[in-house]
Amino acid sequence: MNHFPRAMRHFVSAMPLSLLVLLPSAEAATVRKPAARPPAAAPKPIVANNSIIPLPLKPIVPAAQRLCGVREPSGLGYTMLRPATGPMPSADATVLVNYIGYLAATGEMFDQGMRSPLPLDGVIPGFAQGLQKVGRTGVIRLCIPAAMGYGDQASGPIPANSDLVFQIELLDFRTPAEMEEMRKATSGEPAPQQDAPPQP
Template sequence: MPERVDPAYGPIMNAFRRLTPRLISRISLPLLVMPLLVMPLLAGVPAVRAAAPATASPKPAEPNAGIIPLPLMPIVPASQRACTAKTPSGLGYTMLRAGTGAQPAGEDMVLVNYVGYLAATGAVFDQNMQTPMPVGGVIPGFSEGLKLLSRTAIVRLCIPAAMAYGAQASETIPANSDLVFQVELIDFKTAAEIEEMRKAQAAQPPGQDEAAPQP
């Protein structure tokens, strides 16, 4: 995860989640829907080629005792590890989908879908949906990238190691690794809105239960 969140933000984050509808990134949706649209059309088209001769059924695969490592993380192709533009600070980016409206500032709280992977290998090390985070509480490259976005925008960020974790290594991120993130900005709250939410939270009578969520 590209950030560490102050525990004081907990109630605000929960409220932020409730106020924002679930939005799923539509990047891969055409790939999923296309077979559902094409196959019914092809079903009514007569075959042009002669039917292939019947062949023997394939031999069932032998059971494999190999253990699949969890969590299951894919490898992102090299073409999706590169960016087409660069900011003066050295942050690379490619705007995959333009958004609308204002952009968040450093004191604001955002709600995002994101996936992070290594620039060198494409190995995914983190991914989350509907994640609230403070713009100023993440690694520098991620923070700068968030400020480029308007609501509903999707961007690819190519973050050099110096703007990420530098020489600090983890189990999934080697030291001095350049990182790539795909980020979708679902929504954000300004610092003023967050302060109003704090006041409302503080004014709530102790022990008062929250209303049960509607189905």
């Protein structure tokens, strides 16, 4: 106990032996360096894959995103993914949409579009009816039975008798009268004039 000052010797000698074990020793007080770790192995280099990616890319939509929560008597199903308030398009409106279409059975995507203008009287019945349920900025998932889609006719990558699923974001829509006004404005035709009040 030579390393303790004189006043401490008396105190330490009166301490129980078990507490002396807790006092730091000169050896324990030295800072030990952690053992050196071996250097980490270098990651394996990425090897080029020279296979050709088949085009067009056909992402597969998961099964849970091919289901709809509401089913109407007509067979049309839908799930409102982002509700919107306000007016909804009529059956003769032209809509501006972002959409993705995929097969209900496999989830294979067959079509997509961004800022696509579509006249509702020129699309499949399930698409037209479903879009009349959502307002501007809304997003809807439509589950369209084959009878409300292309029926027993194949259409491009869509096999005959295929149930379809669409996710559609309604950006905007116009009535036929608004579309006619827009057409006239871009073609240079004068807009119809309203009766002007008499000038004094």
